[in-house]
Structures are given as structure tokens and as C-alpha cells.
Amino acid sequence: MDLLENIAQELEFDFHLYIVADGLFGTKSRDVQQSFHSRAKNTVVERGDPKWNGIVGDLVSGAAHMSFAALSVSSARSEVIDFSAPYFFSGVSFLAAPTQKSEIPLLAFLLPFSPELWIAIFTSLNITAMAVAVYEWWSPFGLNPWGRQRSKNFSIASALWVMWGLLCGHLVAFKAPKSWPNKFLINVWGGFSVIFVASYTANIAALIAGLFFHNDVSNYHDRSVSTR
Structure with a gap:
């Protein structure tokens, strides 16, 4: 206080000290200027320049x-x-203590991948299964009534069973196709299945950890921290 009075006397200016009315250091907020109602939910639109409170508000x-x-x-x-x-x-x-989440959605096992990716995976599975069934049915070496092994027939159901078995880790027994194009397709699909299982396992492990614990503060400049 003495230093401020001496500076004011030397520079010839007056001053007035006060404490801000709200007692805050200064946070930013916006004025709500427009709101409208839709069938799904109430929607509030925030427009206008941001306003500050506290010390920063008085300075601005x-x-x-x-x-x-x-x-x-x-x-x-x-x-x-x-x-x-x-x-x-x-x-x-x-x-900052992590916030524990107790509610886990029923379809949480689908969360590691986006809906578009799941649709692409299942679409490619069905297309590949149909191609395998067609190649095996018309191949002279395949499991069909015209092939060398007429006692076994490879149908679309057999192809789907093969595709699902490889995608899920080959935990079931299935008929192995005999034609050369199908052997190539099966190996390609098997390689994709290995990548899919590895990626899904890594993502589901990270997701499970994130579902139970969530940090509210990510850095020093978060609003919950930068209030001083």
C-alpha cells in the first residue's frame, strides 16, 4: 500500500482499491440469446460474444x-x-480422483468399433461367403455333385460357417473347401480375421478401463482447474 501511494504521488494519479463483487477470479461464459423447441428435445443455441465474470470481467x-x-x-x-x-x-x-461409472450399456461389446465399421465387416463377410460358395460349387475339384468328392456338398451355409468360424477364432469344425480360388480366399479372410481379433481385443481392453474410470481433468487449462 505504501509503495502504491508513493508511485501515485510521483506519477500524479489517483487510485481506488476494491474487491470484485462476485469474489471470482474470472471465468468465461456465453449469453443464451435464442432457444427453440423440437420434437426430439429442447435445444438451446448460444450466440454472442463470451462474457467474463470476476476480476477478468472488470478488466475487460x-x-x-x-x-x-x-x-x-x-x-x-x-x-x-x-x-x-x-x-x-x-x-x-x-x-483429481477419477469418477467411477457404474452403468455399462448392454451393447458395450460393440463400442470398440464404429457402426460403419461393423456394417462393413459383416457385409464383406457375406460377400466373401457367397463368392466361396459359388467358386466351390462350379469348381471341378470342389465339394459339389460334379466334383471329385460328390459325397460332400459345400453350400452357402457351409461358406457362412467357415467365415464365422475364422472370424471368431476358428473354434468350430467346418468343411474345408477344395478349389484353388477358395483356398486363396480362405487364407485372405483368415489373415483379416487375425487382425480383427487382435484389434478388437486391444480396443475392448482399453474400453473396459475407460468405462469404469474417467478423469474429469485432462490438463491445467481445464475450466474446473483454471478458476484462479
């Missing part, structure tokens, strides 16, 4: 010209006010 509005406070420097605040060179660095750390 011009009610105050300078602030002396333990005000943290953030990227959002730096866009509207100017900070002096930092003169103190705090060693304070923030610990």
Missing part, C-alpha cells in the same frame, strides 16, 4: 484498469487481458 469491461491478485495465466485469459511478466511460480499440484 473497463471498470478496472489494473489488478493485483494471484491470477493464473491461461490461454483464454491472455486473449482478452495482458499479463505482466511472471514473478512467482507455485509448486502446487492438482490431483
